[in-house]
Amino acid sequence: MTINIRDIQHYMYCPRRFALMRVNGDWAENAFVVMANIMHENVHSGRHNVKSSSKIEKSSVALYNDELDIYGVADCVEFEKSAGGCAVPSLEGRYKVKLVEYKPTQPRDGEIRETDAIQVFAQKLCADYVWHCDSEGWLYYSDTRKRVRLPFDTDFDRYYALLTGLLTGMRNCFESGLIPPKPQGQQCGGCSVENLCLSKTVKYDVKSLVIKGEDVCESF
Ligand code: SF4
DSSP states (O other): OOEEHHHHHHHHHOHHHHHHHHTSOOOOOOHHHHHHHHHHHHHTTSTTOEEOSSEEEEEEEEEEETTTTEEEEEEEEEEEEEEEEEEOTTSOSEEEEEEEEEESOOOTTSOOOHHHHHHHHHHHHHHHHHHTSOOEEEEEETTTTEEEEOOTTTSHHHHHHHHHHHHHHHHHHHHHTOOOOOOTTOOOTTOTTHHHHHTSOTTOOHHHHHHTTOOGGGGO
C-alpha cells in the first residue's frame, strides 16, 4: 500500500481517525483544518518560488521514496549552492537541500510536535532518495514567523524506527479493513471527524455493513 505522507499525522494523532478517513472514506473539516488549508493554499500558490545567485526556492514540490512506498508534497524546498552538495536535474551546479514545512502555530512550550517532525522526516527520506543527498528539515511557524531546524542528524535512528513502525501500523490497519476503537485517554477536542466518529459504535465499519447487506444510510 502506497502511503501519502499527509496520512501519517492522522494516524499518529489517532489510528481511529486514520481508519475512518482511509478505510471508510469519512471526512469533515473544522476551523483548524480550514486555517491550515488557507495557509497552505498561500504557500503553494507559486508566489514563493524565488531565485537568487546563491539559492533557489521552490514551493509545492512532489517527492517520493519507492523503497518505503511513500509520497507527498513538500511546502518548500530550498536549493542552496554548495560545492559539497548534490546534483539536481534541471539545475546547474551542486546544492544543499533544505525542506521547509509551514505550520500555523508554534507550540507555546517551544517543543517540536512529534507529528510535525515525522512528516518532515518522511519528506527528508524522499528527498534523499530522489536527489541522493542528506537534506535538512525545517519547520516555519506562521504565528511567530520563526524557523526551527529539526534534529535529524543526531536523532536519525529514533525517527527512522518511529516512522517505519508507523508505516507498518498504517498498512496493517488499512489491510484489516477494521476501524479501531477510540484509544484510551484520546483527546478529541481538535478532531475534525469528531461528530462522525463519536456518534457511531466502536464496531462501526461501513465495509462490513455493506458486505452484510445492512442499510448503511441510517448511520449518517
Ligand atoms: S473523535 Fe477522537 S477517537 Fe474519534 S477519530 Fe477523532 S480523535 Fe479519534
